[in-house]
Amino acid sequence: MSVAADIPQESGFLMRLLGILKTLIIGTLLCLTPVTSVLVLGWLMRRMRFVARRRAGLEADRPGWVLGCRGSGWLARLMGGLAANIRIGLGTAFSLLLATLPFTAIWALSWWAGWENSFGKGYEQAFVGPSLGLLGVVVFCLIMIWLPMALAHQAVEDRALALFEWRMVRNAVRHTGWGYVLLAATTVFFALPVFAGRGLVTFASGIIPGFDTFSPEQAEQVAGTILLFKAGYVFVALVILRGWAARIYAAAVARALEGPNAALWAGTALHNSLPGGRRGWMLTHWMRSVLLAVIWFALAFQIFLGQFLNYDWYVWLTHPFLFLPWAI
Amino acid sequence: MVTRRAFNAGLGAGIAASAIPQIAQAKTYRGPNVILIRFGGGVRRHETIDEAGTYAPYTRKILAKRGVLIPDLRIDRLDGGNTSHAEGTLNLLTGRYQAYRDAGSTFFEDRLEPTEPTLFEYMRRTYDIPSHQALLINGEDRPQEEFFTYGIHGHYGIDFRSEMLSLHRFKLYKFARILETGGLTDAEREAAEKAYAELLAVDAREIAPDQSPEIQAMWAKWREHYGDDGFKNPRGDRLLTELALWSLRDLQPRLMMINYQDPDYVHWGNASHYTRAIAIIDDGIRRIMEAIDQNERYRNNTIVVITPDCGRDANPLMSVPFQHHFNSRAAHEVWALVVGPRVSKGRIYDRKIDQISIAATLAEAMGVRAERAEGDVLSGLFT
Numbered sequence: 108m109s110v111a112a113d114i115p116q117e118s119g120f121l122m123r124l125l126g127i128l129k130t131l132i133i134g135t136l137l138c139l140t141p142v143t144s145v146l147v148l149g150w151l152m153r154r155m156r157f158v159a160r161r162r163a164g165l166e167a168d169r170p171g172w173v174l175g176c177r178g179s180g181w182l183a184r185l186m187g188g189l190a191a192n193i194r195i196g197l198g199t200a201f202s203l204l205l206a207t208l209p210f211t212a213i214w215a216l217s218w219w220a221g222w223e224n225s226f227g228k229g230y231e232q233a234f235v236g237p238s239l240g241l242l243g244v245v246v247f248c249l250i251m252i253w254l255p256m257a258l259a260h261q262a263v264e265d266r267a268l269a270l271f272e273w274r275m276v277r278n279a280v281r282h283t284g285w286g287y288v289l290l291a292a293t294t295v296f297f298a299l300p301v302f303a304g305r306g307l308v309t310f311a312s313g314i315i316p317g318f319d320t321f322s323p324e325q326a327e328q329v330a331g332t333i334l335l336f337k338a339g340y341v342f343v344a345l346v347i348l349r350g351w352a353a354r355i356y357a358a359a360v361a362r363a364l365e366g367p368n369a370a371l372w373a374g375t376a377l378h379n380s381l382p383g384g385r386r387g388w389m390l391t392h393w394m395r396s397v398l399l400a401v402i403w404f405a406l407a408f409q410i411f412l413g414q415f416l417n418y419d420w421y422v423w424l425t426h427p428f429l430f431l432p433w434a435i
Numbered sequence: 436m437v438t439r440r441a442f443n444a445g446l447g448a449g450i451a452a453s454a455i456p457q458i459a460q461a462k463t464y465r466g467p468n469v470i471l472i473r474f475g476g477g478v479r480r481h482e483t484i485d486e487a488g489t490y491a492p493y494t495r496k497i498l499a500k501r502g503v504l505i506p507d508l509r510i511d512r513l514d515g516g517n518t519s520h521a522e523g524t525l526n527l528l529t530g531r532y533q534a535y536r537d538a539g540s541t542f543f544e545d546r547l548e549p550t551e552p553t554l555f556e557y558m559r560r561t562y563d564i565p566s567h568q569a570l571l572i573n574g575e576d577r578p579q580e581e582f583f584t585y586g587i588h589g590h591y592g593i594d595f596r597s598e599m600l601s602l603h604r605f606k607l608y609k610f611a612r613i614l615e616t617g618g619l620t621d622a623e624r625e626a627a628e629k630a631y632a633e634l635l636a637v638d639a640r641e642i643a644p645d646q647s648p649e650i651q652a653m654w655a656k657w658r659e660h661y662g663d664d665g666f667k668n669p670r671g672d673r674l675l676t677e678l679a680l681w682s683l684r685d686l687q688p689r690l691m692m693i694n695y696q697d698p699d700y701v702h703w704g705n706a707s708h709y710t711r712a713i714a715i716i717d718d719g720i721r722r723i724m725e726a727i728d729q730n731e732r733y734r735n736n737t738i739v740v741i742t743p744d745c746g747r748d749a750n751p752l753m754s755v756p757f758q759h760h761f762n763s764r765a766a767h768e769v770w771a772l773v774v775g776p777r778v779s780k781g782r783i784y785d786r787k788i789d790q791i792s793i794a795a796t797l798a799e800a801m802g803v804r805a806e807r808a809e810g811d812v813l814s815g816l817f818t
Contacts (some may be wrong), residue, residue, distance in 0.1 A: 222703045226711075228670030308752040312763035319764035326751040333752070418704020419754045 115351040130402035133172050134342035139334060141425070143345050144433040146189075149196025150201075151345055151432065155262035155353035158374075159178075162357035163380035164248055197267070202270040203301075206254060211430075213243030215423035216315055218414065228418050245408045255290065256280045258349075259356035263376045272307050276373070278368050280396075282359035282386045291402045295376045295409070297344045302409040304337045305435070338434035340429040348428065362386045439723075446751060463691055464562035466801045467776055470679075471554075471692040471793075472528065474716055475520055475744045476699025477760040478505065478608040480715055483743070484770050490710045491717035494651030494772065496749060502739075502774030503816045505784040510745060510767040518732045518766035521579060523790070528553040528583060530794030532806025539639055540581050545581045548640070549586030554794055555597035556585060557691050557803045565655070566598045567649035570688040571600040572678045574671070574696045576649075578637040599651050602665065607634050608646060609663055610744070639687040653685045672697040672712060676719030683712060683726050683733065690801070693802040695719065701768075707757050724774075724805075738775030738800055745769065761762060775800075777817045786818065 134150070136145040143240070160167035168176050175187015181189075221236015252284035256424075257276040261269040271274070304428045308330075311318045315329065361383025364372050372378050406428075414422055474483065481488045486508055489495040510518060513532055523537050525547060534551035552560075557571040573580045581603060585596035610631035615620070619627065639737075646654070661668040669677045672695045679693050695716045701709035720741060727733040747757040751767035760766040771793060791810035798805035799812045 134439055162750060218703075219705070221699065226671070226697065226700050226705070226708045230670075231666060309748075309750065310761060311750060312748065312761065313754055321751075323751065330752050393679075406807070414704060415702070416759075418752050418758060420704075 122339045123135070130172075131339065131342065134346070135335065138338035138427075138432050138434045140340050141431055141433045143418075144431045145196035145200050147196070147342065147345075148195065148199050149192035149316035150350045151197050151395060152193060152195045152262040152265075154346070155259055155349050155356075156265060158350045158353040159259065159263045159357040159377065162385045163169045163361060163377045165377070165379060173386040198267045199258075199261065199270075202268055203258070203266075206250065206257065206270055207424075207430050210250060210423045213239055213246060214293050214410075215420065217243055218423065219420070226392045237289070240294045240411075244404065248400040251406070252399045253277065253280050256283065256287070256356055256359065257293075259352045262349075262353065263356065264358075265376070275371055276353045278371055279356055279359045279361050281392055282362040282366065282383075283355055284358075284387055285395065287355050287357075288398050288402065290348070291399050292356060293351075294348055294428055295402055295405045296410055297348060298426070300340055300344075300404055301427055302339065304333060304340075305413045308333065309416045334434060341432055341434045345427065345432050356385055359401045381396075460778060461561065461563040464558075464564050464801075468733055469554075469690045469797055469801060470688075470727075470737060470739045471690075471693065471797065472694075472720060472723070472739065473524060473694045474713075474741055474743040475524070475694055475742050476696040476712065477518070477520065477523075477747045477766070478698050478713060478743045479747045479749065479765060480517070480768060481749075482710060484772075488714040491720075493717045493721040496775060498720065498741075499772055500781045501773065502772055502778050503782045503784050504779065505771040505773070505786075505788050505813075507785075508742065508769045508771045508790055508793075509787060510769060510788060512767055516762075518745040518760045518762050520577070520696065520699065520744045521547045523769075524580065524583060525553075526608060526790050527547050527742065527744065528555075528692070528794050529586070530554075530748035530791045530798070530805055532587075532791060532809075534671060534807075537586070539600075539677050540579075543789070544579050546582060548582040550588065551599070551807045552586055552588045552595075552805075553583065554692075554797060554801075554803075556588070556591035556595035556688060557798055557805045557808075558801055560591060561593035561658045561803045562689075564689050565647065565649070565773060566596060567647045567686050568688045568690070569597040570682055570684065570686065570691040571597050571599045571694045572675050572691065573599055573603070574675055575602040577694070577696060578603055579693060580624045581638050587682055587797065590635075593644065594696070596644065597692075600650070600653075602668075602674065603634060603637065604666075605649075605654055605657060608629070608636065608651055609771055613663075614657075633799075651778075653681060656685065657681065660687055672719060674713050676722055679719075679723055681725050683723075683730060687732055693719075693723075696743045701755065701758055704755055704758060706757075709757065735776055738773065738778065738797070740771060740773050740793060740797065742771035742790075743769045752788060773816050779816060784813070788813065 115190060126415065127267065134147055137147045143312040150172060151172055151381055156166045157169055170194065173187035173189045175183040179187055217236050217239030221240060224232055253276050256279045258278050262273065262281060307314065342431040357377060357380065359375045360372060362378055362385065364378065365383060366386050410426060422435055425433060425435065427435065451789060483491050483787060484495050484504065486495060510526065511532055512522065516522065519675060522535065526532055529549055529551040533550050534549055535547035536550050538546045538548040540546045549550050558564060559569055567689065571583055581599055584599050585593050596687055610627050613627045668674060675693055675695055679691065680689060682688055697712035697715065698709045726738050746761045746768045747760045747768045750756045769790060789810050791808065792813055795805055795808045795810040796813040796816065798808060
């Protein structure tokens with residue numbers, strides 16, 4: 108394995124194509140398991156930092172899978188990329204776990220306890236499961252208004268738990284425009300194949316000719332193929348979505364640097380950004396926030412419907428676009 | 436005041452009575468009692484009759500020795516057919532596939548009514564058996580199965596209906612009594628009227644006859660015992676067992692179908708609901724068999740058939756392979772256990788059998804001509 112994305116700008120078209128292909132293969136394979144997906148998470152964060160800095164007109168190193176930057180010591184050059192992917196991946200996974208736990212834990216608990224109670228016909232407390240589930244969805248929709256920018260903030264700042272630097276994250280979201288709404292809508296749209304990848308296997312008997320007579324080996328082959336396609340899709344979708352989020356973040360910070368809270372951004376990674384435009388009106392900001400919550404509701408709906416079709420307890424805890432880029 | 440429903444009920448009963456002179460000719464029934472137990476909500480063979488995998492040890496390891504196990508009962512794969520609970524139950528009751536029509540199905544809830552006579556109608560048309568001795572026992576979560584009490588076939592229908600025991604029916608009884616009794620505040624009366632109207636609305640058929648005096652007498656005892664709040668009586672499939680036991684004691688049914696259903700909870704993904712529900716049904720079957728064995732009227736004179744309404748998927752691409760029953764091959768694969776007088780003992784009936792054969796076979800055992808049933812009579816079950 109070698110550098111995947113560390114392709115100099117001036118390299119030829121063929122080399123760039125090979126580089127992209129290598130990135131796709133490595134990323135896809137790493138998305139197959141939860142453990143290796145942490146590396147992808149780290150790589151994606153580094154790429155977000157790269158994209159945001161480029162968008163801000165600042166120097167940036169393109170992330171690699173294994174090799175470190177040119178000019179660093181031999182060990183750092185040899186393993187620096189891998190080490191950074193692991194370090195940043197673990198840090199991000201921890202931050203995301205904390206950030207998503209308020210709704211994922213509620214979802215898992217409400218589903219389990221709600222149906223457990225329903226099975227036991229506990230009419231007296233029938234409201235608990237649905238109420239908790241609904242609460243989880245509300246918490247999810249609220250958190251998701253900020254989470255993509257919080258993730259971009261941690262990526263750019265490259266600081267553990269920067270995701271929770273509330274004043275800056277809130278300020279960044281305040282300076283986003285309608286592009287941020289479009290990002291959310293696209294994310295929900297891009298999540299449809301993830302949902303379909305889980306849900307459609309439920310109907311395999313009707314979709315795949317002869318499926319009912321497949322041997323275990325044949326069924327395993329089908330499962331492997333589906334998983335591989337899902338992993339490839341998840342990786343490509345995340346490269347697009349996270350890169351887009353990074354650009355929106357950089358643009359928002361550039362605007363923030365010209366606004367009343369510019370002091371907040373002094374000393375941050377993008378404080379030398381190229382000048383940005385004016386921030387939007389407060390009214391449109393609130394309209395966007397409401398719209399964002401509504402859009403993210405559609406992702407929660409996908410997750411719930413997916414669980415009804417094809418249940419796995421851990422699917423409550425992770426979605427490739429929310430936590431680990433694991434192709435579940 | 437006579438409500439539209441009451442008027443229709445009286446009118447319907449009157450029309451049916453005048454249109455079907457056979458009622459007067461009906462004979463006294465001297466055949467065996469029949470109890471059809473739907474091991475429902477869809478179960479697979481592996482978790483029920485596979486000796487190694489069973490969660491129903493009583494049914495598989497003890498009761499099976501008293502009768503004939505049909506391990507390869509199948510639901511035919513017909514165009515337009517589905518492996519739903521409603522369809523499977525109607526296959527068992529009518530002895531025909533697709534013998535139903537839509538009675539206002541909604542998303543997630545099949546509402547089918549039989550278009551062919553059910554076993555109850557065949558039996559009551561042939562013999563002088565009162566409606567309270569032709570019983571369907573249902574769970575509360577499937578009000579759509581309240582439609583199985585009679586079909587719409589011209590020569591059968593409402594006059595030969597079965598009666599239903601379920602919490603839904605109990606509540607109908609309870610609110611009717613509450614409203615009759617009086618002494619309610621305005622708010623209480625309004626609430627009771629609203630609840631009663633909602634219960635009535637579940638069955639949107641024009642003619643919904645009242646429960647017979649015998650059934651109402653049983654509900655009176657039930658109410659006396661368990662009260663009004665619904666929190667003291669057994670719940671889930673244990674309730675069905677309890678209703679069956681009360682029926683055997685108080686109503687003495689000649690033909691009874693018990694529609695267990697809770698293994699179907701696995702649709703929501705929790706595999707233990709499936710296995711626990713199977714174990715609960717198994718225990719219910721044990722209690723019912725004990726009651727039969729202890730009751731002079733039923734001992735050695737009762738055919739018990741235990742069979743699922745449908746199977747479940749065996750999808751290796753899913754973490755819970757049996758989460759659903761979406762018309763896969765495994766969902767068409769069921770089984771039956773037949774126990775009773777003249778039935779062979781400890782035998783495995785090693786042939787592929789069609790699900791609709793159950794109705795034809797039971798009709799034969801009861802001495803009834805099920806003229807519209809299409810399945811084969813499994814005479815080989817009997818000695």
